[in-house]
Amino acid sequence: MKHHQPHALTQSGPSGHTEQSGNLELSGLSGLSEPIGPSAQSELSAQSEQLTLSGHSAQLRPPALVRLLTLLGPGLGAFAAIYAACELGALLGALLVMAPLGASCVLAFALPDSPLAQPRSIVGGHLLSTVIGLVLLHTAGSHTWSAALGVGLAIVLMQRTRTLHPPAGADPLVVLLGGSSSASWSFLVTPALLGSALIVAVAWAYHRLGSKRPYPQRWL
Template identity: 60%
Template sequence: MMRGLQRLKGGGTLPPRPLLKQVLAAWFGGLLAIAAMGGLTEWTATPWLMAPFGATAVIVFGLPDSPLAQPRNVIFGHLLSTVIGLVALKLAGPHWWSMAMAVATAIAVMQVSRTVHPPAGANPLVVMLGGADWGFLVSPVLIGTLVMVAVALASNNVLAGRRYPLYWGLPNWRAGS
């Protein structure tokens, strides 16, 4: 029991504080991405924003070198999790247990496809709580992720020494690849 509690103490140190120029670049990228989707919402009267995109912006602009921030993870993580939420909603309805199953399934599918993107784990909940239909997959999910990645491609390459993305690639479904 005590040994188990000892693990809760941690033991590492805080990561270094980012440089001011990195903080400002992340701020500006997040501002542009969310503003672009907000502007599109106003212009087209179609919803382009959803809450998980705020968390996506944190990862894509604040941690652009993370595997979680790469375009394949952002786009396919959101798409796969949304499909799972839509299927669960249609098959089981919006119950606490079906939401739990949908989120757990989204986690597993993102892991197997190597497209883990934590904000996308909220998509099944957004779909099921909002009663979304299949159009939600296109707007806001697909178009929103494409806008996010496009802004990230532009803003994350402004600073010297940054390269975004680190890699592209379609999801590979083979477990050994």
């Protein structure tokens, strides 16, 4: 009596057929001599996904030098503006720097999109507030109440003339409390006008050549 041996590829069941066929197809496609099991497939897939993600993150991450310049840029711009004002003032024998201009640099270089950082606000705000301080100094004198009144008037008039610039609110105090160095009407030109205009010019050059941010948003 002859016994027939079962064929080597005889299906032992639905699940066995599926696993064996899948292994044969994977081994044929990959060119490997042995089939790839499910765990190996999962590991290869995870490694491939990790490499893809790392490649994308490497492309999106800016170079270290660019990040450093972005971080230090506003400070470098302010340094250039104040240094230029000091050196140019020494060359011309004129005062081009006063304390509120340092605060103006914060807006001009770090927040160039702000309405408070536009040339109309920087130059106009310093001019108007300095005028208020000089008028009060020459009419009422340097007193506690006149200094306080100067700051209040500066805020109101800057709002009404669309020249609101927070650092300029300190200009009346500089004039009224600064002594003889700020008592002359020439203080309106140097440092108020020329100093603030110089900051705007340096900020314009810095954003045009360095930060590539649009500045100013508007001139007037």
